[in-house]
Amino acid sequence: MHLKNLIAATYTPLQQDFRINLSAVKTYGTFLKRNQIAGAFVNGSTADFVSLNTEERKLIIDAWSKDKPSDFYLINHVGHNNLREAIALTEHCADKVDAIAALAPFYFKLNSLEQLLEYCKQIALAAPKLPFYYYHIPVLTGANFKMHDFLKIATKEIPNFSGIKFSKNDLIDFKFCLDYNNSSSNILFGVDELYLSSLPLGAAGWVGSTYNHLAPLYHKIKDAFENKDNILAGKLQGKAMRFVELLDHYGGYNGVAKGLMKTLGVDCGPSRFPHSSLNEQRYQQIKETLKKEGIFQYTSR
Secondary structure, eight states: OOOOEEEEEOOOOBOTTSOBOGGGHHHHHHHHHHTTOOEEEESSTTTTGGGSOHHHHHHHHHHHHHHOOSSOEEEEEOOOSSHHHHHHHHHHHTTTOSEEEEEOOTTTTOOSHHHHHHHHHHHHHTSTTSOEEEEEOHHHHOOOOOHHHHHHHHHHHOTTEEEEEEOSSOHHHHHHHHHHHHHTSEEEEOOGGGHHHHTTTTOOEEEESTTTTOHHHHHHHHHHHHTTOHHHHHHHHHHHHHHHHHHHHTTOHHHHHHHHHHHHTOOOOOOOTTOOOOOHHHHHHHHHHHHHTTOGGGSOO
């Protein structure tokens, strides 16, 4: 499998009492499809998977499998500190999704590529017919290995290995991965703030949180790049970077950005601890700031 185009790392919709809200999934999927998003990366970092239990993660992927739009990728993140739980999540979704992904254990951290390979191999073999992606996000996992070195062993040892969700600011390693073995692996870029920088390197697939909010902006960045209007492309990428900066300023990206989804038409509810949501007045302030800075006109609707 070679996943392409923008894939949204989705939030986990919650009710006001912090229970999961499965009824919101269908509306969420329709919203993404309408904004030319190619798929959903579910149960990942944006979804606060560490604040969900295994049963909740299963219910969420069940809902997405049932209600996702047609011609729409569905990727389930199954990573877990407990390998047995990761395998259980994998087996549960084996006939429900297009691909699985797993990040490395992040409490007792892995100290070698061989350990990482063994972890990924056991998960991948639990669903041998599904494409497997390694989710590389060392800032959170501590598994700070060079991915072009990992590719050399994973592509040989894991039969259903498809590629990497590359969420690190290392364009050199990213480029080496893109080019490895005649570009045989599907390398998905996962740093939204560097979307434009990934284009001349040959990136063709992306997974990110801000694609929920700013899909029209990223489409315009790509159009400007392809039309060789580098000044416009850079200006638009600056707006995406400013969007993330503003959300951080208002109290933390995960909680604030999730709450902003309601302003765009999809109520994803509050965020679980340790993230927090703002009140309606604060979200209106953010909305007015986005309008003032010329960003809101590029938001998904």
